[in-house]
Amino acid sequence: MAFGGAGFALSYPLAEALVANLDRCLETYPFYFVSDQILSACIADLGVPLTSEKGFHQIDLVHDISGFLSAHPQAPLISLHHLDIATPIFPTMDRHKSVRHLMTAAKIDQSRLLQQTACYHKQKNWAFSIAWGYSAYIYETLIPRSILRRPFETFTPWSLKRRPPDYMFNTRLVTNNSCETPHIFFFRSVTRHSNNNNNSNTNIDEIVMTYVRYKPRQLPPCSSNHSADYISKIRVYSPATKLNFVENRGECCDVLNVDGKNTAEVRIRACKKTEITIV
Incomplete structure (x- = not known):
């Protein structure tokens, strides 16, 4: 109902x-x-x-709903209910400040809020999962997008007396496996700036979001040479134009840089006509 x-x-x-x-x-x-x-x-x-409109969320979930919000359905976010039952959606803030912080991203671009995209850096064997305006994950292995869209079960059901299944969507269990557990970053700040296009001598407006590491992962690397522990910040560039849901297709992204001192850079863009995000 x-x-x-x-x-x-x-x-x-x-x-x-x-x-x-x-x-x-x-x-x-x-x-x-x-x-x-x-x-x-x-x-x-x-x-x-x-x-059914996927952007309406009753959220009869308890405790940490970050796993759900980081893998939001591919639809415009319309409502979030029962946030008074869940823990604050940004772990370093209280509930009121958390919602206001999320709205700072919404004021810049409501169309992309919580929309998930994924891209890969094959040299380091990393997968990036970006929930626009909320969180960014780095995995130390190339996990397919079809898996990344399943929310981590960081939450618990509204009533523990019910028998499974408790949710109307598939989930992934939280584990201590280094290859399945991401490095977690949360949205910190957003700006808008113009980037000069040398080919056409025009300025292209972009939105720049910064996500900062929540806490150390405290797990060994998935592979010996490709640990992401040194990354403390992720900078995400996205178009200043609104996301068009008419075609019902998510966006793609490119990993621009992971070789800086502590910052990774990712650019979100429209997918090419026949492009498939696959590892």
Whole structure:
């Protein structure tokens, strides 16, 4: 059903039909105690099916929801409910400051907020997973994008009394395996600047985001020569244009530099027509 906490959208004709029949619906369902349950039943009785919109989030999850937010569905973020139950989404801030911090990214580009992209640095055998405006992960092995889109189960179910499955999506378990556990970075700051294009003598607006390491991973390297422990900051460049969801395709990215003193650089861009992100 559509949850009132996450929110739902009604067309004008459906709202009109509900108003005309709401009293009858209330009489039919006196045993329902909450409004979203009643409305779901009434809408079903009107013959209208529910269309799922992936950007509405009831988030009946408890504790650390960073794993979920770092692998957000490929859809515009519309709502986040029950953040009062979850731990602060940025671990160095309280709940109120965490939400305000996320909104600083949204004010720059709401269309890309939490949108995930992945790219690879094959010389070092690293995979990058970027959740725009929220987090960035570095894995010390080339994990396919199809796996990276599954959220880490950092959270717990709303009720531990229920039997599995607890979620309507696949998850990955958190482990101490060095090749499966990422280095975790969180969004710190964002700026907008113009980058000169020498070929056309024009300035191209870009958004520059900085993500900083949350804490040391405290695991041995996945391979002896390619540890990412020295990276303390990730700088992510993205277009200043809004993300177009019409084609229903995510963006691609390129790893620009990992050889600096402590900073990796990644650029997000539109995928080429037949490009596939595969390792």
